[in-house]
Amino acid sequence: MDVNLREEPKAEGQSSEIRHKRNSKLISYWKVNWWKHLLQVALCGLYAIPFYVIIVMSFKPITDRSPRLSLPNTLYLENYIGVFQNGMGRAIFNTVIVTISVVLIEVVLGCMAAYPLARHKCKKNTIISNIFLGVMMIPGLSVLVGVYSLLAHIGGINTYWGLVMVCVGFGLPTSIFLYQNFISSIPKELDEAAYIDGAGTFRTFWNIILPQLKPVTVTVVILTGVGIWNEYMSSLYILQKSDMFTVTLKINSYFSAAKQDFGGAAAAAIVGMLPVIIMYLFLQKYFIKGAVDSAVKG
Numbered sequence: 001m002d003v004n005l006r007e008e009p010k011a012e013g014q015s016s017e018i019r020h021k022r023n024s025k026l027i028s029y030w031k032v033n034w035w036k037h038l039l040q041v042a043l044c045g046l047y048a049i050p051f052y053v054i055i056v057m058s059f060k061p062i063t064d065r066s067p068r069l070s071l072p073n074t075l076y077l078e079n080y081i082g083v084f085q086n087g088m089g090r091a092i093f094n095t096v097i098v099t100i101s102v103v104l105i106e107v108v109l110g111c112m113a114a115y116p117l118a119r120h121k122c123k124k125n126t127i128i129s130n131i132f133l134g135v136m137m138i139p140g141l142s143v144l145v146g147v148y149s150l151l152a153h154i155g156g157i158n159t160y161w162g163l164v165m166v167c168v169g170f171g172l173p174t175s176i177f178l179y180q181n182f183i184s185s186i187p188k189e190l191d192e193a194a195y196i197d198g199a200g201t202f203r204t205f206w207n208i209i210l211p212q213l214k215p216v217t218v219t220v221v222i223l224t225g226v227g228i229w230n231e232y233m234s235s236l237y238i239l240q241k242s243d244m245f246t247v248t249l250k251i252n253s254y255f256s257a258a259k260q261d262f263g264g265a266a267a268a269a270i271v272g273m274l275p276v277i278i279m280y281l282f283l284q285k286y287f288i289k290g291a292v293d294s295a296v297k298g
Contacts, residue, residue, distance in 0.1 A: 058266035062259070079267035086264075088271055090243060091250035096275070097160055098246065099228045102167045106224050109168075110175030111183075111213055115205050117176070118183035119191065129180065132173040140170050141233060148237050158241045166234045171227065175220050182216040183209060229276055247272035 052069070058079055059072045066072075117125050147166055148157075156162025186209065194204040232248040239245060245253065251272060254265035 054266045054269055057262055058270055060263045062261050062263055064263070076263065079263045080271070082264055083268045083271050086250070086253075086268075087242065087245070088247075088250055088268055091245045091247050092272065092275060094160075094239075094244060095229060095246040095272075098163055098167070098231075099225055101160065101164045102171065102228045103221055103224050105164070105168050106172055106175040107217055107220055109172060110220060111179045111210065111217070112205070113172075114176045114179030114183055115209060118180045119188065132176055135173045136177065144234065144237060147234075151238060157238055158244050159238075163235060163238045166238065167228055167231060170234075171224055175224065178216055178220055178223075179213065182213065186212055226276070 056071060057068065059075045059077070060066070061076045061078070064072070064076075117129055147169075151157055151162045151166070156165065190208050191204050194208050199207065230248065231246070232252070235246045235249050236252075239249060242253070247268075251265050251268045254261040254268060
């Protein structure tokens, strides 16, 4: 009994000493890194301001002349009702069709084109790789007139496939570049072992290389998907009928020489963001893991 009584104060003293050391480390940490956390809070606030403004504006009528940052007196829900009455649902459907089509094509063609470029180092492949890099440097607007003329000649205006072709043409070089760099980091001995076992080029790519491309594929899907969802300039020229409008064109339709409906445009923008936000919330762990793995391995 006496031994236990002597051990209890000793244990309490050790725990208080550990607690004191922990608090001292925490205080020292904050003394050194307080400015980093302050900068993080400031940056978060800077990014949050546009979202706050757009949410507040979406609940204000077109006649409201109050400051942008002020809260609405009453929640004006007519903006959101009007968004769907004006065909926002159709615009989201159009955007989903184009985005999925472009992402699938870029992933399939990108990884298949990058494999021989990464594995067979020769002068011809070097020239092809440099051409892809050169295409990435060309501003899309500089060739848009020629692209529009070609699409008009072959009947691609106001069609899904017309916009998909243009988006794939501008985005595929970037996908090939990402896949090529990632495949180059995969040991070539894996291919040689597969060839020794009797596998051909396609089987080696399908069974050995393709399963390892998940991280970079996630990166390509994120970059391409978000880019196509936000695409505006090509859609503005190619999609001229209102029933073919994408999300960005539908938001733009709230601004004209006759009126500027900021409340309606804000509500349309929020509705247009929801599919992307919902998808990210459900798949964020795959996105984060894929992006990190791609950065580490690539």
